[in-house]
Amino acid sequence: MKTKIYIVTFLFICTLISCKKETFTDYKFADRPIALPCNDLDSKLYNEALLSFEQDILNFFGKDKKTNLRISYSRFLRLASYNRVDYKKIVSEHSLKVFEALKKETNLWETNNATTHLNYHGKLMDCISKNVKSADLKTTLNALLTTNSMSAKLFSAPIASNYNAVINDKALACYVAFDLYYAKLFDVDFSKPESTTK
Numbered sequence: 001m002k003t004k005i006y007i008v009t010f011l012f013i014c015t016l017i018s019c020k021k022e023t024f025t026d027y028k029f030a031d032r033p034i035a036l037p038c039n040d041l042d043s044k045l046y047n048e049a050l051l052s053f054e055q056d057i058l059n060f061f062g063k064d065k066k067t068n069l070r071i072s073y074s075r076f077l078r079l080a081s082y083n084r085v086d087y088k089k090i091v092s093e094h095s096l097k098v099f100e101a102l103k104k105e106t107n108l109w110e111t112n113n114a115t116t117h118l119n120y121h122g123k124l125m126d127c128i129s130k131n132v133k134s135a136d137l138k139t140t141l142n143a144l145l146t147t148n149s150m151s152a153k154l155f156s157a158p159i160a161s162n163y164n165a166v167i168n169d170k171a172l173a174c175y176v177a178f179d180l181y182y183a184k185l186f187d188v189d190f191s192k193p194e195s196t197t198k
Contacts, residue, residue: 024045024048024097024098024101026094026097027044027048028048028051028052028094029047029048029051029052030044030048032047032051034047035047035050035051035170035173035174036050036127036128036131036170036171036174038123038124038127038131040123041123041124041127042105045098045101045102045105046124046174046178048098049095049098049099049102049177049178049182050170050173050174050177052092052094052095052098053095053176053177053181053182054069054072054173054177055092055094055095056090056091056092056095056181057069057072057073057075057076057090058072059092060072060089060090061075061076069167070163070164070167073163073166073167073173073176074160074163076090076176076180077156077159077160077163077166077176077180078160080152080156080160080176080180081153081156081157081160083153085180085184087181087184087185087188088188088190091185091188095182096185096190098182099182099185102182107119107122107123107124108122108123108124108178109122109183109186111186115151115152116151116152116179116183117183117184117186117187118152118178118179118182118183120145120150121145124174124178125145125175127171128141128171128172128174128175129141129142129145131170131171132169132171132172132175133165133168133169133171133172134162134165134169134172136158136162137158137159137162137165137169137172140155140158141155141175152179152180152183155175155179156180159172159175159176
């Protein structure tokens with residue numbers, strides 16, 4: 001009898017441990033295909049982050065209704081390469097909610113790094129570096145990663161000059177979303193009113 005109780009208790013504990021509590025539930029893009037399916041990643045959350053970012057830049061840069069995602073990426077990347085993005089004006093409430101969920105992904109961030117907050121040695125960057133379609137950009141990215149020279153400043157320039165590749169390459173799009181958008185949100189003080197910031 002004691003053996004049965006131990007087995008049932010053990011199975012119950014295993015079930016509780018194996019059930020991963022979902023950190024985010026407010027999905028707007030759950031019906032869209034996963035852009036970057038990788039093992040050991042919360043692909044659903046990361047996909048939501050990418051699509052919310054793309055919606056943000058399309059809404060911000062596409063105010064004239066003639067601007068498409070390609071032009072929005074071009075404008076965003078040009079500003080990002082010169083560190084001139086006004087994140088407070090671009091980011092939506094939904095993206096801020098996604099960002100709060102992303103902050104809980106411990107392998108994703110290096111919050112004490114002065115150069116970037118994205119963990120360049122984490123699972124996401126490993127997945128991105130293996131799935132970039134453009135041979136030139138993949139070579140550049142992997143060279144920067146293996147020599148520990150990776151930085152948003154160094155890699156955003158080649159992407160900005162080849163922004164068309166980002167539209168067709170969701171691994172590159174994920175890099176842009178996570179390193180040039182969400183990682184930068186750590187440094188934005190959203191508690192200050194817009195008029196008091198420059």
